[in-house]
Amino acid sequence: MTDEFYVGYVPRQTAAQARFTRTAVTVAALLAAGLAWTLAAWRAPFDNSRFEFGVYRDYTGTLAAHPVPSLLAEGQRILLVAEGKHGANSLAARFDQRNVGIRGALIEHDGIRMLEILPSIEPLGGPVVAPREQDLGSVTLTGEIADSKCHLGVMNPGRGKVHRDCAVRCLSGGVPATFLARDETGARRILLLTGARPPLDHVAEPVTITGRLTRWDQLTTLRAESIEPVRE
Amino acid sequence: MSVQYQAITWSRQKKVYDVLLASGAAGFLGLFVAAGAVTHPEATAETLLIRALGTCAFVMLHLILCIGPLCRLDKRFLPLLYNRRHMGVTMFLTAAAHGVFSIIQFHSSGDENPLVSLLSSNTRVNSLSAFPFQQLGLLALLILFLMAATSHDFWLHTLTPPVWKRLHMLVYAAYGLLVAHVAFGALQSAASVWPAVLTGAGLTIVAGLHLAAGIHERRRDSPLPARTHDGFVAACEFDAIPEGRATVAMIGAERVAIFKHEGKPYAISNVCAHQNGPLGEGRTIDGCVTCPWHGYQFRPDTGMSPPPFQDRVPAYRCRVDSGKVWVHPQPVRHDG
Numbered sequence A: 001m002t003d004e005f006y007v008g009y010v011p012r013q014t015a016a017q018a019r020f021t022r023t024a025v026t027v028a029a030l031l032a033a034g035l036a037w038t039l040a041a042w043r044a045p046f047d048n049s050r051f052e053f054g055v056y057r058d059y060t061g062t063l064a065a066h067p068v069p070s071l072l073a074e075g076q077r078i079l080l081v082a083e084g085k086h087g088a089n090s091l092a093a094r095f096d097q098r099n100v101g102i103r104g105a106l107i108e109h110d111g112i113r114m115l116e117i118l119p120s121i122e123p124l125g126g127p128v129v130a131p132r133e134q135d136l137g138s139v140t141l142t143g144e145i146a147d148s149k150c151h152l153g154v155m156n157p158g159r160g161k162v163h164r165d166c167a168v169r170c171l172s173g174g175v176p177a178t179f180l181a182r183d184e185t186g187a188r189r190i191l192l193l194t195g196a197r198p199p200l201d202h203v204a205e206p207v208t209i210t211g212r213l214t215r216w217d218q219l220t221t222l223r224a225e226s227i228e229p230v231r232e
Numbered sequence B: 001m002s003v004q005y006q007a008i009t010w011s012r013q014k015k016v017y018d019v020l021l022a023s024g025a026a027g028f029l030g031l032f033v034a035a036g037a038v039t040h041p042e043a044t045a046e047t048l049l050i051r052a053l054g055t056c057a058f059v060m061l062h063l064i065l066c067i068g069p070l071c072r073l074d075k076r077f078l079p080l081l082y083n084r085r086h087m088g089v090t091m092f093l094t095a096a097a098h099g100v101f102s103i104i105q106f107h108s109s110g111d112e113n114p115l116v117s118l119l120s121s122n123t124r125v126n127s128l129s130a131f132p133f134q135q136l137g138l139l140a141l142l143i144l145f146l147m148a149a150t151s152h153d154f155w156l157h158t159l160t161p162p163v164w165k166r167l168h169m170l171v172y173a174a175y176g177l178l179v180a181h182v183a184f185g186a187l188q189s190a191a192s193v194w195p196a197v198l199t200g201a202g203l204t205i206v207a208g209l210h211l212a213a214g215i216h217e218r219r220r221d222s223p224l225p226a227r228t229h230d231g232f233v234a235a236c237e238f239d240a241i242p243e244g245r246a247t248v249a250m251i252g253a254e255r256v257a258i259f260k261h262e263g264k265p266y267a268i269s270n271v272c273a274h275q276n277g278p279l280g281e282g283r284t285i286d287g288c289v290t291c292p293w294h295g296y297q298f299r300p301d302t303g304m305s306p307p308p309f310q311d312r313v314p315a316y317r318c319r320v321d322s323g324k325v326w327v328h329p330q331p332v333r334h335d336g
Ligand code: FES
Pocket: B272, B273, B274, B275, B276, B277, B278, B291, B292, B293, B294, B295, B296
């Protein structure tokens, strides 16, 4: 037994003790640094999405309140949501099938665009543009329900287990739902869920949806007839 | 009353400890956010910050839990233990920041009070894949808060050491809850198995070190059979105790530290009145047994702290007979 004895309240450790402490602290620091870097790098998945937070752009076009609030501007259908975890349903209902000017921050994922709009919508004149819709038939797909606002870019990742509670809050607040599914070729597809609000208990977990696919300008919507959780 | 808390002032070592602690935590957070931004440029800043804070607190908790058994295995780790409470409070603040940012991110600006949302948006307790992990984190945070809030010696004296110690043993409950919080949250949506492997390794190291320290201490206890004479129990060989040091022996159900001070044996409880530190691993300084953890001192004959302190540990009668130290299992009463 060495007769060195550490007492914390004396100003200095003995030389041998100080050497040991320095080594221990250095090892701990290196280990922590390695962990910080590795865990940050491993913690995927992230989507290729974006949200222009605080950047507001002006859009004009024909507003449609149904099946979900959207604006048809220069041939492209842009989804509309309100600020926070809220949908734009009540705001959009006042301007259904009218031409309007809107300000909002852009959210974008895989070519699907959404605007987080400011509450001041300006009514405009001019001819109303009708949507191009095409029935694509009945499908049964397995995937995950998320809220469109986060999923399309406000949060990244805006889906999956960790994001689940947030998706519940957004859907409960009237944000339209998305369905992230794989089609028959195995490719990932983001579908816009229409109809009744999906069951909040099965958000962010595997579900099988049977319903009708519709082409709605450049978006694809799925009107669910049944939503079944995939058994664990 | 405050005189009791002035013994341990902000010594140089404490300052060095705090500077290292603060720069360590800040460095971890900075490195994590930087690594996240470089490897995942599409990730949002809030997400990186929430992850960095949570990971930092979890890593720090592992460190905190490992320091205790490491010190029991090798006394040279004691400088890390000396100011561990500051690490505990720093860990709590980091975890609390993780919790607050997560609540803002996931539950605020909605159609429900954020705290109500936190408790009510996931109630799938009967599902493994959907199990509500955020509530587990909240529960752990409440425990850590309780510990951080009562970490000062004022609470130690107010609550009495046994109650305080029991309260602070809840750190293991908090650790369990946090392992589950991580497993049901981040690990379930991780893209690789390595974070899960690392979490498992952390758990194994924490459990393994505690086990090793327990075995180590049991082995070191004096192996003499409990022979009695006049009510005294044979504890250890007197010559085996170095001057100024102790041997620890089980006397009845108690671990007793038998010190040799100026050539004479003294027996006091091995359990320090401050935070249950191992007095038997201490030594006598200025005629007092000095605890290796935070330096509390006790007189070897009475177990009392030197004035003005009023802490005490049980002291036992003992004597040397045919080379052995004999200890009476009944603590001596010293009144006043
Ligand atoms: S446990 Fe803190 S001084 Fe003994």
